[in-house]
Amino acid sequence: MKTRLLEIRQGVLSKNDQLAAQLRERFRQMGVLVVNIVSSPGSGKTALLERVLSELRAQGATVAALVGDLETDHDARRLARSGAPVRQINTHGNCHLEADMLIKHLADWNVGAVEFLFVENVGNLVCPSSYDLGEDVRVVLLSVTEGEDKPLKYPVMFHSADIAVITKVDLAQACECDLAQMRENILRVRPGMAIFETSAKTGAGIAELIAHLRQLRAEKVAEIAASGA
Amino acid sequence: MHELSIACSLVEVAAQAAQQHGATRVTRVHLKLGVLSGVDADALRFSYDVAAQGTLLEGSQLEIDVLPAVISCHQCGASCVLPTIQDFRCPACGAPSHHLLQGREIEIAHIEIEVDSVEEQATIS
Ligand SMILES: Nc1nc2c(ncn2[C@@H]2O[C@H](COP(=O)(O)OP(=O)(O)OP(=O)(O)O)[C@@H](O)[C@H]2O)c(=O)[nH]1
Ligand SMILES: [Mg+2]
Numbered sequence: 047m048k049t050r051l052l053e054i055r056q057g058v059l060s061k062n063d064q065l066a067a068q069l070r071e072r073f074r075q076m077g078v079l080v081v082n083i084v085s086s087p088g089s090g091k092t093a094l095l096e097r098v099l100s101e102l103r104a105q106g107a108t109v110a111a112l113v114g115d116l117e118t119d120h121d122a123r124r125l126a127r128s129g130a131p132v133r134q135i136n137t138h139g140n141c142h143l144e145a146d147m148l149i150k151h152l153a154d155w156n157v158g159a160v161e162f163l164f165v166e167n168v169g170n171l172v173c174p175s176s177y178d179l180g181e182d183v184r185v186v187l188l189s190v191t192e193g194e195d196k197p198l199k200y201p202v203m204f205h206s207a208d209i210a211v212i213t214k215v216d217l218a219q220a221c222e223c224d225l226a227q228m229r230e231n232i233l234r235v236r237p238g239m240a241i242f243e244t245s246a247k248t249g250a251g252i253a254e255l256i257a258h259l260r261q262l263r264a265e266k267v268a269e270i271a272a273s274g275a
Numbered sequence: 276m277h278e279l280s281i282a283c284s285l286v287e288v289a290a291q292a293a294q295q296h297g298a299t300r301v302t303r304v305h306l307k308l309g310v311l312s313g314v315d316a317d318a319l320r321f322s323y324d325v326a327a328q329g330t331l332l333e334g335s336q337l338e339i340d341v342l343p344a345v346i347s348c349h350q351c352g353a354s355c356v357l358p359t360i361q362d363f364r365c366p367a368c369g370a371p372s373h374h375l376l377q378g379r380e381i382e383i384a385h386i387e388i389e390v391d392s393v394e395e396q397a398t399i400s
């Protein structure tokens with residue numbers, strides 16, 4: 047018997063990364079902007095999405111949503127009220143979505159014409175950060191009720207995101223949330239990140255967030271056109 | 276807690292490579308783990324033994340090399356190790372910076388395998 051050293055140099059999540067790359071290429075061909083929404087449980091992902099889906103539809107945009115949930119279909123039902131096509135991904139206890147789950151659920155679902163596809167990830171500020179879903183933008187939510195220090199406690203997730211949304215701002219005063227401090231902490235772990243302040247209750251800040259997403263989609267479409275694909 | 280699922284992927288990748296090289300057993304796995312990988316080293320070690328059961332990796336050692344975050348500063352051009360991931364500022368010039376060169380890895384660097392001596396003789400002769 048002999049012992050040998052074997053070079054591997056392979057990412058442990060390379061399978062997920064490959065599938066995510068396939069998804070990204072497919073989304074590119076479809077010209078759809080894909081938004082992965084992450085936060086701790088109850089930060090207001092579904093409530094924000096209900097608003098965003100309805101508002102985008104009212105503006106004449108085509109939208110769809112995939113929603114990951116540990117056990118229930120409550121969120122999918124809530125989102126479906128907007129009139130947008132919605133699919134539930136039941137993760138059966140899995141604490142995050144993976145690229146193959148999206149592939150499975152997109153296989154027999156014709157979302158061909160949509161301009162925006164939203165993916166509500168499982169409520170968890172740790173695990174979803176490691177899994178690329180082929181998204182264009184990762185949006186991390188942080189509600190005013192969670193405390194200003196969360197970006198410093200969960201820097202990995204905040205660093206991995208492209209946009210931060212401070213939610214439930216209608217409750218900021220009641221919670222004595224220091225919004226300036228919260229913004230500062232977000233920017234410390236992710237300098238330059240776009241930050242929005244919203245309330246799904248009053249509708250504050252939703253228009254600004256939507257305008258930003260429309261801008262990102264316009265840039266993606268222009269970039270695809272420019273590359274001649 | 277997703278370390279068990281990470282551990283299972285790790286074992287799968289290592290076992291496959293080991294098998295391709297005619298290994299009868301894997302004795303050691305060297306993993307590079309970035310501080311921004313989202314994976315907890317202790318939780319991973321704990322899950323590793325469970326994931327390795329019944330595979331070529333059963334009873335093997337997991338060695339984890341924790342890699343710090345390294346940023347490339349757009350202001351001064353320096354590449355620096357970040358002393359903390361709670362403050363993305365260039366240690367050289369103080370400019371806010373988030374362009375990562377290193378820190379998100381979950382990568383198997385190399386493994387130590389045992390190969391059958393019969394097979395070994397076959398390759399020598
Ligand atoms: N006052 C107020 N309450 C909100 C707002 N957004 C959400 N909520 C409430 O917060 C609770 C959680 O909201 P959800 O939208 O279910 O949060 P979620 O992030 O989707 O939760 P999970 O999917 O379970 O992780 C609900 O009771 C919502 O009514 C807001 O802007 N203002
Ligand atoms: Mg929800």
Ligand SMILES: [Zn+2]
Pocket residue numbers: 348349350351352353365366367368369370
């Ligand atoms: Zn610098």
